[in-house]
Amino acid sequence: MVKTQLFKQIENPNNFRKEILESSKEVIENLKIQQRIIDIREKRFELSKELKIIFKEINLLFDQTKDHLPVEIITSFIEEQKKKTKNKPKVKTSSTKTKKKLADIMPEPSELNKLETKLADIESKLKSLN
Amino acid sequence: MDNQIFVKIEEYDQVLKTVNLVKDKIGKAEEIIGKITELKSQEEEELNNWSANLEIVKEKVSGIENELAQSKKA
Numbered sequence: 001m002v003k004t005q006l007f008k009q010i011e012n013p014n015n016f017r018k019e020i021l022e023s024s025k026e027v028i029e030n031l032k033i034q035q036r037i038i039d040i041r042e043k044r045f046e047l048s049k050e051l052k053i054i055f056k057e058i059n060l061l062f063d064q065t066k067d068h069l070p071v072e073i074i075t076s077f078i079e080e081q082k083k084k085t086k087n088k089p090k091v092k093t094s095s096t097k098t099k100k101k102l103a104d105i106m107p108e109p110s111e112l113n114k115l116e117t118k119l120a121d122i123e124s125k126l127k128s129l130n
Numbered sequence: 131m132d133n134q135i136f137v138k139i140e141e142y143d144q145v146l147k148t149v150n151l152v153k154d155k156i157g158k159a160e161e162i163i164g165k166i167t168e169l170k171s172q173e174e175e176e177l178n179n180w181s182a183n184l185e186i187v188k189e190k191v192s193g194i195e196n197e198l199a200q201s202k203k204a
Contacts (some may be wrong), residue, residue, distance in 0.1 A: 008198075016197045023190035026183050033180045040173045044166055051162045058155045065148050068141040 080128055 010016050109117070137145070 010197065011200050012197060016194065019190050019193045019197065023187055023194070026187045026190065030180060030183050030187070033176050033183065037173055037176050037180075040169050040176065044169045044173075047162050047166050047169070051159060051166070054155050054159045054162070058152055058159075061148050061152045061155070065145055068137065068145045068148075070135055070137065 081124075
């Protein structure tokens with residue numbers, strides 16, 4: 001038995017081919033754009049890394065500046081802090097076992113947490129200066 | 131004044147030098163932030179090109195669909 005095959009006639013084959021080729025061209029253009037976006041993001045990432053280093057350097061320089069101040073100020077500040085903590089009511093601390101367990105569960109402080117702690121420290125120093 | 135402090139001249143000079151270094155670093159940071167901002171607007175432009183191109187592709191596909199719909203059964 002001979003199988004009957006059905007065909008569809010494309011009315012305007014040249015136009016059809018043209019549309020497909022042009023679509024393909026646009027898709028390739030989109031891939032090019034995507035590559036350019038990746039390049040831009042990589043550059044931005046590199047620059048932000050550079051910026052982070054500069055900020056860290058600035059922070060170090062500020063620390064150096066603090067080191068040039070007379071030690072008396074720092075010691076008086078530490079004494080003030082000690083007095084404050086002495087006046088605070090004592091809170092029951094958990095046993096060493098639970099502390100160890102907590103240390104196991106708690107993850108290492110992230111960079112952001114470290115910065116938060118540093119900020120809090122600076123803010124408390126500022127308050128004591130006011 | 132209770133809060134008066136005295137800093138050795140050498141230390142004072144060192145502080146001045148450090149402050150100048152900080153100023154330099156700030157200048158560099160400003161330069162980098164400028165570059166990042168420029169790159170950000172470049173990226174935005176590329177994203178706009180992307181969606182404009184996608185619109186063109188959408189139109190082309192609908193043109194192809196129309197061509198197919200108009201074709202006759204042989």
